[in-house]
Structures are given as C-alpha cells and as structure tokens.
Amino acid sequence: MHPTPDISHLTSADYEDVYEPAEDSFLFLDALEQEKDKLHALRPSVCLEIGSGSGVVSTFLSSLLSHPAFFICTDINPRANAVTKLTAKKNGMDVEALTTDLCLGLLPRLQGQVDVVLFNPPYVVTPSHEVAQGGIEASWAGGERGREVMDRLFPIIPELLSPKGVFYLIIIKENDSDDISRIFADFGFSMESVLSRRSGPEFLSVLKFFRNKDVS
Amino acid sequence: MKLLTHNMLTSNIIKGVKNGYPLKISASDVQLIDVDFNPEFITRMIPKINWKVLHEAAQSLGHANDLPAELNAEYEADQEFLKKTHHVLLEVEVQEGDLICPETERKFPISHGIPNMLLKEEEI
Numbered sequence: 001m002h003p004t005p006d007i008s009h010l011t012s013a014d015y016e017d018v019y020e021p022a023e024d025s026f027l028f029l030d031a032l033e034q035e036k037d038k039l040h041a042l043r044p045s046v047c048l049e050i051g052s053g054s055g056v057v058s059t060f061l062s063s064l065l066s067h068p069a070f071f072i073c074t075d076i077n078p079r080a081n082a083v084t085k086l087t088a089k090k091n092g093m094d095v096e097a098l099t100t101d102l103c104l105g106l107l108p109r110l111q112g113q114v115d116v117v118l119f120n121p122p123y124v125v126t127p128s129h130e131v132a133q134g135g136i137e138a139s140w141a142g143g144e145r146g147r148e149v150m151d152r153l154f155p156i157i158p159e160l161l162s163p164k165g166v167f168y169l170i171i172i173k174e175n176d177s178d179d180i181s182r183i184f185a186d187f188g189f190s191m192e193s194v195l196s197r198r199s200g201p202e203f204l205s206v207l208k209f210f211r212n213k214d215v216s
Numbered sequence: 217m218k219l220l221t222h223n224m225l226t227s228n229i230i231k232g233v234k235n236g237y238p239l240k241i242s243a244s245d246v247q248l249i250d251v252d253f254n255p256e257f258i259t260r261m262i263p264k265i266n267w268k269v270l271h272e273a274a275q276s277l278g279h280a281n282d283l284p285a286e287l288n289a290e291y292e293a294d295q296e297f298l299k300k301t302h303h304v305l306l307e308v309e310v311q312e313g314d315l316i317c318p319e320t321e322r323k324f325p326i327s328h329g330i331p332n333m334l335l336k337e338e339e340i
Contacts, residue, residue: 045260068257070220081330094251094306096221100333109224109237113264 002033005059005091010083017079019053019139023199024170028120029060031168031195031206040066042164044115049073050102050153053139055084055095057118062093069115071095074103077134102153103160114160117167121150125174146175154180157209158187166210168194173203184209217331219273220305223265225331227317227324230339236317238269239324243313246277251306255298262291262301274304 007021019025032039044065049058052073062071073084073095081097088095098105122131122139123146131148132138142149150169157167167189171177181191189209196205227236267287274280283300291297314323315331322339325332 045257046264068252068254070261072221072224076334078327078330078332082328085329096218097330098221098225098333099330104229104335105225105227105333107226108228109226109266 002036002060002064004029005056005063005087007054007056007087007090009086009090010054014054014079014083017077017136018083019080019136021054021056023197023202024120024204025054025056027195027197027199027204028057028118028168028170028206032057032061032064034195035168035208036064039064039116042115042166043067044069046110046114046162047071047116047118048103048106048110048114048160049118051075051080051119051121051139052084052095052097053080053120055080055087055097057120058084058095059088059091059093061116061118062088062095063091072098072106074098074100074106076101076138077136080139103156107156107159111159112162115162115165117157117160117165119150119153119168120170121153122146123150123170123172123175142175146172150175154183155187157184158189158211161211163211166208169207169209171205171207173205177205177207180207188212217310217326217329218306219270219277219308220261220265221331222273222310222315223270223305225315225333227315227319227322227333229333230317230320230322230335233317233319236319238266238273238318240316240318241273241276241310241313242316242323243277243310243326245310245312246279247309247311248279249307249309251302253299253302255295255302258298258302258305259292261305262287265305270304274308277308277310279304279308
C-alpha cells in the first residue's frame with residue numbers, strides 16, 4: 001500500500017477553517033492507488049485539483065506518480081491553500097496553490113493542457129442558500145441534490161482536459177450518477193465508477209470521466 | 217508562486233477585460249528554492265509555456281540570467297538550456313507581492329507564495 005500523507009502538522013485550529021481528511025478523502029486516495037498503473041501509463045504533465053482543502057489528495061497523487069508533474073491546487077478558502085502547500089511540503093512534495101473559485105484565472109492558458117483533474121466537491125444536499133462562498137461551509141454544502149457547485153465545473157471539464165486527460169470526482173448517491181453520466185455523454189465523455197464505499201449515512205463513489213475513443 | 221504558474225494565469229475573469237494576459241508582477245519577496253532537475257519533465261513542459269511571457273517575467277524579477285529571449289528549435293538536446301529553464305520555471309518563487317491586470321491595473325495579492333484571484337461580486 002502506498003503510504004497515506006503525513007498530516008500530523010495540522011491542528012484542530014486548522015480544522016476550524018479547513019476540511020479535515022475523512023472517509024471521502026481516504027476513498028479518493030484508495031481509488032487513485034487502484035488507478036496507479038493507468039496513471040503511470042498516462043504520464044500526466046499537468047494535474048489540477050479543485051478544492052484541495054488539506055492538500056492530502058494532491059500530495060498523495062504527486063507521491064504516487066513515478067515522475068514529476070506540475071500540480072496546481074485551487075481552493076476558494078485561502079486557509080485551505082496555505083494548508084495544502086504545507087501538507088505537500090511536509091511530505092516532500094511541491095505543489096502550487098491558488099485562491100480562486102473553481103479554476104477561474106486558469107483559462108484559456110490551461111485549455112486542453114490538464115491530464116488529471118481531481119475534485120472532491122461539496123456534495124452534501126443542503127438548502128441552496130447554504131452553498132457558501134468560502135470558509136469551512138464551502139467544503140461540504142452542495143445545495144440542491146448536492147450538485148450546485150459540481151454542476152458549475154462540469155461544462156469546463158472538456159475545455160481543461162488534454163486529449164488523453166481524465167477527471168476524477170467524488171459523489172454520494174444523492175448526487176445522481178446516472179444524471180451526471182448523461183451530462184458527460186453529451187460532452188462526448190464516458191464515465192466509470194472506480195470505487196464505492198458506505199460511510200455512515202453516505203454512499204460514496206469515486207467516478208472517472210474520459211473522452212470517448214473513435215469519435216466519428 | 218512559480219513563474220510556471222504565472223505563465224498560466226489571466227485576469228480575463230474581470231468583467232470587461234479582454235485578454236488580461238500576461239499579468240504584471242510586482243514582487244517584494246522572491247525566494248530561490250531547490251527543485252530536482254528532471255530534463256525530461258522540462259522538455260515536456262516547454263511546449264505548454266508562453267516563452268516570451270516567461271522570459272519577460274524572469275527579467276522583470278531580475279532572474280532571467282542568460283535565458284535566451286527566443287526558444288531554440290533544438291532545445292531538447294541542450295542540457296544547459298534545459299537547466300536554465302528548469303531554474304526559471306520551478307526554482308524562482310514569488311512569496312509576497314501583487315499580480316497586476318494589464319488592462320485595469322487591478323491587483324491580485326500574492327501572500328506566502330499563494331496568489332489570490334478572488335473578485336468582488338461587482339467585478340464579475
């Protein structure tokens with residue numbers, strides 16, 4: 001098993017502002033580890049994590065790869081960006097952090113350049129008005145069907161991804177994977193479920209999206 | 217913030233801004249860090265770089281050294297050149313300062329190496 005990043009530098013004060021790695025984060029790590037051979041074959045040059053929180057996912061992927069890649073991590077919460085950089089550094093990795101909403105400011109330059117996009121979104125079903133613009137609430141409150149934040153990113157994914165690029169996303173059952181699959185089918189993308197796990201009331205899945213082959 | 221990241225950032229997210237690229241850099245603290253040199257990675261990254269923007273950014277920080285202003289077609293075999301590129305792309309880090317929109321002069325602060333691109337509602 002590939003080692004889980006060391007996060008012993010993070011304190012309860014950090015977790016007042018930044019999402020503490022939990023079952024969803026660890027499922028994400030397990031899914032990426034399961035994808036290890038495919039990720040090595042992909043040889044990503046540019047990886048983008050949206051909503052990097054503690055930074056544990058990018059740090060893990062960065063250490064899982066057998067060669068260097070450029071990691072850029074965004075979060076709308078500046079505290080999360082600072083923690084992301086620290087987590088990477090503590091684990092001997094080097095990632096770039098950017099405070100922004102989703103990937104604003106990175107297009108058009110990253111158009112068609114990103115080989116791996118990672119997103120553990122705010123997926124919890126909440127009233128729309130709870131979808132937050134920052135702070136700890138932004139890490140989980142997903143609004144209607146838990147989809148309000150991820151739905152804003154979906155149309156941007158085809159723009160970001162390189163021809164061979166892949167997008168990994170965590171969802172819960174309530175987010176409606178059949179509906180998400182239809183949205184990506186319209187973009188010319190296939191969806192696969194990499195790994196699922198029940199955690200208390202949540203049924204979590206890591207989904208993977210990639211361009212259909214032989215588009216005619 | 218590495219110059220590789222600067223190379224990818226635009227302020228076209230501000231209402232009314234057309235290109236917003238490249239952002240000007242005003243740095244009050246620049247640090248040099250050590251990153252392992254991997255010529256294969258640098259070779260893979262060069263086609264993704266806007267070379268002119270990289271060169272100008274490095275120059276504006278006083279760290280271009282003798283990085284050529286034009287990209288040589290046969291760079292893959294030129295270890296010295298790849299090393300210089302590696303240094304400018306990955307080892308020069310702006311810790312404190314501002315990124316400045318070339319069209320509106322709007323400043324995006326860089327703090328502890330992290331640029332903040334968040335806008336106010338009325339700017340979007």
